Amino acid sequence: MCLTIQDALSLDIDYLYGQSWSVREDDLKAHEEQINRAAKEVSEIRRNGKGPDGSHVFFPHLPYLYEENLLIGDDEKQRIKTLSEKAKEMDAVVSIGIGGSYLGNQVLFDLFCGPYWNMKSKEERHGFPAVFFAGQNVDPVSLLKLTEELKRRSGEKDNYKVTLLVISKSGTTIEPTTAFHVLMKELSGFCDVSVIAVTDAEKGELHRLALENNWDTFTVPGGIGGRFSIFSPVGLVFGSLIGLDTEEFLRGARTVEEFCQSEKWDENPALLLASLKYIGTSEYGLVSEVIMPYGDALRSLGWWYAQLLGESLGKKYNNDGQIVHAGRTPVAAVGTTDMHSLTQEHQQGKKNKLFQFISVDSPSLDTKAYCMEGESEGFVQMSRMLTAAMKSNAEALASEQRMSCRISVSRMTPYHLGALMYFFFLTIAYEGSLLQINAFDQPGVEAYKKILHQYLRSFLQ
Structure with a gap:
């Protein structure tokens, strides 16, 4: 059948x-x-x-995220939709997250960018940045090798711009928090580092840091567990940064x-x-x-x-x-x-x-x-x-x-x-x-x- x-x-x-x-x-x-x-x-x-x-369990509302105002507001919807153009100003994006804040975005990358994405020139990527992942493990070797690679790339271009996309509702989960702080410390010496935070709308350590530092911020909606979050800003922000048609998604x-x-x-x-x-x-x-x-x-x-x-x-x-x-x-x-x-x-x-x-x-x-x-x-x-x-x-x-x-x-x-x-x-x-x-x-x-x-x-x- x-x-x-x-x-x-x-x-x-x-x-x-x-x-x-x-x-x-x-x-x-x-x-x-x-x-x-x-x-x-x-x-x-x-x-x-x-x-x-x-x-609260709101996953049935996710397909209507751009149409309803239950999970995010109009301003946030518009900012997600315009991220694709802002992404073309970036040289590299590091997506920092674990579990549902990592796995869905890895799917998007694998299917619509592919394993040789970072080997392409920016023109071949249609202006979109190179993409790396961090925070999905407490592994100092992989994290420091990532910083070495970004340092190498920064030496090939003046004012190399790296965006850290840090995704954590609480801002205290060990793996992404550790990766974020290490990368901020290591990269600041040789890159132009900016941050996009996807986190709780009202509370949490990452929310506090985002307010203090005036970072671009998007919402992990209430009533959406991490493993259900790919259709929320957790996935849509990342998708926009790689040029994904989020409305079709x-x-x-x-x-x-x-x-x-x-x-x-x-x-x-x-x-x-x-x-x-x-x-x-x-x-x-x-x-x-x-x-x-x-x-x-x-x-x-x-x-x-x-x-x-x-x-x-x-x-x-x-x-x-x-x-x-x-x-x-x-x-x-x-x-x-x-x-x-x-x-x-x-x-x-x-x-x-x-x-x-x-x-x-x-x-x-x-x-x-x-x-x-x-x-x-x-x-x-x-x-x-x-x-x-x-x-x-x-x-x-x-x-x-x-x-x-x-x-x-x-x-x-x-x-x-x-x-x-x-x-x-x-x-x-x-x-x-x-x-x-x-x-x-x-x-x-x-x-x-x-x-x-x-x-x-x-x-x-």
């Missing part, structure tokens, strides 16, 4: 639904009460903007939001996929989910989805306070690379994994390659090789009765990426309601942070 959401994306569930060994229609009927309840709960979140614990999300509002599973692809995953987990013993996009540029999309899945559904307690230890372990892979490293275990290891393949039907670049198969030889489009490898993987897994689904977009544009990423938001929201857990908090993350701060206090000099 293949479902389409207008011209945005397609969902193929042939190896997840309808097989004798997969989720079946009678499973959906047996869970009809839970599915109906979950559908209504997400509809209620759309209406009242509140999660299971009563806290939001339009893709809006297409999915408006298509997937039905409370009937057979009319709502996001609700259906969430229901199939929920049943596969609760009734068929699926404990892991392998997200496997095909294509190097999509690798970071797997990392981004792993955070979304893990932080949203990996919960100890349900909404009634009962211990449930919900969720599936996310595993990020990439095709075809990991068909030569992980597929052996996928094919013949424990039958406890769900596979989610992602593909682009018509990549932006393609070429023919020589191919010899038995007595036959000739040339094949490499994009067809990639698609054939993905289909072969799915069919081989199905021969061992292992469930998978495939989500595809016709092309990779800002519109299609917006649709794809927002579709994942909805599936997670629906499955969280099916599990009766809060998919919008992350209490487990705080446990290690408390211990970490104790260690750091003991190291202070």
